[in-house]
Amino acid sequence: MMQRVLALLFLLIATPLHAAEELVAAMSKDNIGITTQFTGSEVLIYGAVRRDAPEPYGAPLHVIVTLEGPPGAVTVRRKDRRFGIWINTESVGIAAAPSYYAVATTGTLSTILRPEIDQRERISVPLAIRSFDGPVEVEDTRPFTEALLRIRENEGLYALNERGVRLIEQTLFRAEFLLPANLVEGNYKARIFLTRDGRLIDKYQAAISVQKVGLERWVSALSKNSPLGYGLLSLIVAVAAGWAASEAFARLRR
Numbered sequence: 001m002m003q004r005v006l007a008l009l010f011l012l013i014a015t016p017l018h019a020a021e022e023l024v025a026a027m028s029k030d031n032i033g034i035t036t037q038f039t040g041s042e043v044l045i046y047g048a049v050r051r052d053a054p055e056p057y058g059a060p061l062h063v064i065v066t067l068e069g070p071p072g073a074v075t076v077r078r079k080d081r082r083f084g085i086w087i088n089t090e091s092v093g094i095a096a097a098p099s100y101y102a103v104a105t106t107g108t109l110s111t112i113l114r115p116e117i118d119q120r121e122r123i124s125v126p127l128a129i130r131s132f133d134g135p136v137e138v139e140d141t142r143p144f145t146e147a148l149l150r151i152r153e154n155e156g157l158y159a160l161n162e163r164g165v166r167l168i169e170q171t172l173f174r175a176e177f178l179l180p181a182n183l184v185e186g187n188y189k190a191r192i193f194l195t196r197d198g199r200l201i202d203k204y205q206a207a208i209s210v211q212k213v214g215l216e217r218w219v220s221a222l223s224k225n226s227p228l229g230y231g232l233l234s235l236i237v238a239v240a241a242g243w244a245a246s247e248a249f250a251r252l253r254r
Contacts, residue, residue, distance in 0.1 A: 021061070022050045023204040025192050031209040032179070040181045043067065043208065045190055046174040055170060059197035062105065062112040063165045065175040066123060066193075069100030069157075069210075070186030071130065076144040092144040096130035099184035100157050104164030104175040114198040121200070123193065125149060125158050156180040183210050 025047030032041050045065050055061075077091040103125060105112060118124050129145055138144070152158040157180065165175040188208040194201040 020051060020053050020056075021194060021196075021201050023192055023194050023202045024048050024050050025204045025206070027190060027206060027208065029208070030206070031211070032183070034183060034185065034210065034212045038181055038183075041179045041183075043177045043179060043190075044174060045177070045192065046172075047192065047204070048172050049170070049194065056196070061167070061170045061201075062107050062195045063167055063173045063175075064106075064109070064113065064123060064193040064195065065104045065165055066189075066191045067100070067102045067177050067208075068098045068128065068189045068191070069184055070188070071096040071098050072184070073097075074148060076148050078144070090138050092138060092141055094129055094145070094148065097148060098128050098158075099186075100179070100188070101125060101128045101152075102159040102161070102177055104161045104177070106163065106165045106167045106173070108162055109160065112195055112198060113193075117195075117198070117200050121191075121193065121203075123191075125160050128158075155182070157182075185211055 025045065028042075028044035028046075032043075045067075049061065074094045074097045075091055076094065078089055080089045082089075103109065103123065109124060113123060118127060122128060122130070126145065126149060129148070149158060165173055167173045188210055190206045190208060192204040194203065
């Protein structure tokens with residue numbers, strides 16, 4: 001960790017200056033391994049604002065940090081009660097919804113970011129959902145997207161932490177993200193936005209690789225590359241577990 005901080009300070013001092021205010025950032029880790037004992041992880045994103053001139057007077061500086069997991073297609077269904085039972089009546093297919101999406105800011109997002117920039121960069125949580133899959137057959141899609149947001153927020157997969165970024169002396173910043181245990185494999189994208197008076201000053205992007213390792217990775221690869229082998233392995237494990245349970249009960253009865 002100390003080596004990363006020293007490297008960041010070196011970049012802050014040694015790198016040639018190109019903009020009035022520019023981001024220099026780093027992360028506490030750039031890869032996460034998922035094992036059978038994985039219970040979640042913590043990622044620290046930190047950095048500094050480099051200036052080639054005195055800080056402008058007026059509106060204060062703000063920092064927005066996002067962490068986004070690999071996107072995937074999702075179908076959101078509505079259930080209605082018909083003839084005494086609950087059945088699926090309508091559905092909306094979402095082509096690209098992040099498997100994980102969290103936003104941390106130094107202030108209230110609606111006051112530190114202009115709507116047109118939010119639309120262009122897709123920073124706020126609702127705008128992280130990219131597009132719909134195929135023709136939309138319902139009159140209003142908002143209840144479906146709101147339902148998806150609510151479900152994933154309850155699962156800890158979507159989050160907005162206003163004032164979750166600590167900014168010191170309008171120069172140094174840090175934000176912590178607690179990743180849940182049910183992470184999806186793939187490349188996670190970290191983005192940092194520097195704003196002043198709602199306008200975008202600079203932005204930075206980096207990647208974090210999340211991969212299964214050890215036995216977990218071998219089993220996952222087997223399920224994708226050899227479904228028959230994976231099925232036989234599952235059968236053997238189930239038989240072994242049943243035999244072990246039977247033996248344990250038999251010994252308890254003695």
